[in-house]
Amino acid sequence: MMKGRRHLLPPTFGVHPPLKTQTRFQTFIQPSFPGMPADGRGWGAAIFALFGLFVFSGSLIVLLTPVGAQSSPKVQALGLIIGLTSFVACIRLGALSRVSSLYWLTLVPxxxxxxxxxxxxxxxxxxxxxxxxxxxxxxxxWLAERFRRDEAFQFIAGAAVLICLANVIIAAVVPSIGVHPNLTELGEPNPHAGAWRGLFFHKNDFGRMMALCATILWIGYSSQRKWRLVCGLGLFFSYLGVVGSTSGQAAILAVATPVTIYIFRRLRPLSAGARAKILILAVPATIICYIFSNIAFSIVLEMLGKDPTLTGRTEIWTGVLLALKGHYLLGGGFGAGWDLVGERLFILTGILVGHAHNGFLDLVTDLGLIGLLLMLLFYSSLIILSVRSYFYGYANEMALLGFGIGVFTFVGNWAASFMLLQNSLYWVIPVACVAALKCSAPQARSSIPSEQSAAEFWHLQECKRPYAVSSDLIMGDAQ
Structure with a gap:
């Protein structure tokens, strides 16, 4: 041994310092905003993630779109900048190989x-x-590649809080922007006068976004104690927005989806056999609930002062099916299906609208029955992947979010259209969930050490990802 050289002791030598713990009250009065780096690093990526999520929510479209215009070059340019930056970052992170091998499901659409x-x-x-x-x-x-699963959900939850605050405050403080006026642009009485629309053009779009944010924030509120004050504030504003929008669909989504997620969470402690029995019994129960839900749905709509036929939507749906004759298989092209159907619908029914008010039918007009089948398989695969991830124990918030967005999409597209929507948070979240859950899919059980729990093992595996290390750069560390 060389003279003067100190012998290195093992890291476990000696008495460990006592761990500092906080009471529930201390945690509550010291809240953490989801998505903000606690160590002061990674602010560039954090701001970019929150800003991108806010942009894709559609909360800047009204402010950046010229009066009377159908689209905004500013919004399009902003989306392109975010997309190109994310693409360059994904290249630096070495994500292209994983896209083809793991995330190929997101490439199908x-x-x-x-x-x-x-x-x-x-x-x-x-x-x-x-x-x-x-x-x-x-x-x-990029969101799933740049951050670990828990971090990616934090940004989504943090963006949901910002979206709710910005939209509800605008509706309450600046009614000229955030509230439907008494008269339309043509000088006719506005049927939606007084309803909140926030930073959106229509109250239904605003209410549906508030319902989506409520779903996200319920997961955050129930998952992390340190988020409860901030997420609780966001939940209050989200439900305030749902009520202000007077949207029946938003009210149903804001209640049905969180309740479904809560029931799903209660299944986790059960054994695989018990869960299988419950799922088997759930099939006839779902059919029965669907039959009686039509009656309950009509009652709820009448209580809200709405038309039980969904403001004539059922008549539109029938007319679209007739107008689509001869193009059921492939539709009229992505985003262009209504150019094929709209005029025929007006000739057949005298109804002049810009979409079918049904996401499944709108998808058929664009991409035909083939497109509808593929997207149903996509969201079904997302739900299955989320269920497996959650029950295996190696994913929590993102698995719940993937399950929730799948349910939200299937329920919400009966009266709206966002199953495959470009430049939208409704598509960013499913893609991020698929990528985040696929990148740490369960390996063989034999690879999990017996002395470790499954949750500990997957947490350690995730922490080994080199590109998940926090950095001040949006790009992250190149592999």
Whole structure:
């Protein structure tokens, strides 16, 4: 041994210092905003993530769109900048190989919509929609690649709080922007006069976004004690927005989806056999609930002062099916289906609208029955992946979010259209969930050490990801 050289002791030598713990009250009065780095590092990536999520929520469209215009070049340019930045970051993170091997499910809609250029009735419009869809896809993948699963959910929850605060405050403080006026642009009485619309053009879009934020924030509120004050504030504003929007669909989504997530969470402590029995019994129970839900649905709508036929939507749905005759298989091209159906619908029914008020039918008009089948398989796969991830114990918040967004999409698209929406948070979140859950899919059980629990093992595996290390750069550390 060399003279003067100290012998190195093992790291476990000696008495460990006592761990500092906090009481529930101390945790409550020292809240943590979801998504903000606690160690002062990674602010560049944090701000970019929150800003991108806020932009994809659609909360800047009204402010950046010229009066009377159908689209905004500023919004399109902003989306392209976010998409290109995310794409360069994904390259630096070495994500391209994982996209083809693990996240290929997120590429299926891109390939299908790109193929629809061949039969689109408006190729230029379809191409713009494809670019917007690609931008949202790349950003969702970057979000899952740049951060660990728990961090990615934090940013989504933090963005949900900001979205709720910004929209509700605008509706309450600046009614000229956030509330439907008494008269339409044509000088006619506005049927939605007085309803809140926040930073959106229509109250239903605003209410549905508030319902989505409520779903996200319920997961955050019940998952982390340190988030409860901030997420609770966001929940208050989200439900205030739902009530102010007077949207029946938003009210149903804001209640049904969190309740479904709560029931799903209660199944986790049960054994696999018990869960299987419950799922088997759930099939006939769901059928019975669906039969009686029509009656309850009509009663709720009448209590809210709404038309039980969903403001004439059922008549529109029938007319769309008739107008689509001869194009059931492939539709009219992504984003261009209504150019094919709209005029025929007016001739057949005398109804002049811009969409089918049903996401499943809108998808059929764009991509046909093939597109509808593929998207149903996509969201079903997301739900199955989320269920497996949650019950295996190696994912919590993102698995609950994936399950919740799947339920939200299936329920919400009966009266709205956001199953495959470009430049939208409704597509960013499913992509981020698929990527986050796929990157740590369960390995063989034999690879899990017996002395470790499954949750501890997957947490350690996730912490080994080199690109999850916090950095001040949006790009992260190149592999």
């Amino acid at each position: 891109i390939l299908l919509t790109t193929a629809s250029l061949a039969w689109s009735v408006s190729p230029g419009l379809t191409l713009r929609r494809i670019v917007g869809l690609g931008v949202a896809t790349v950003f969702g993948i």
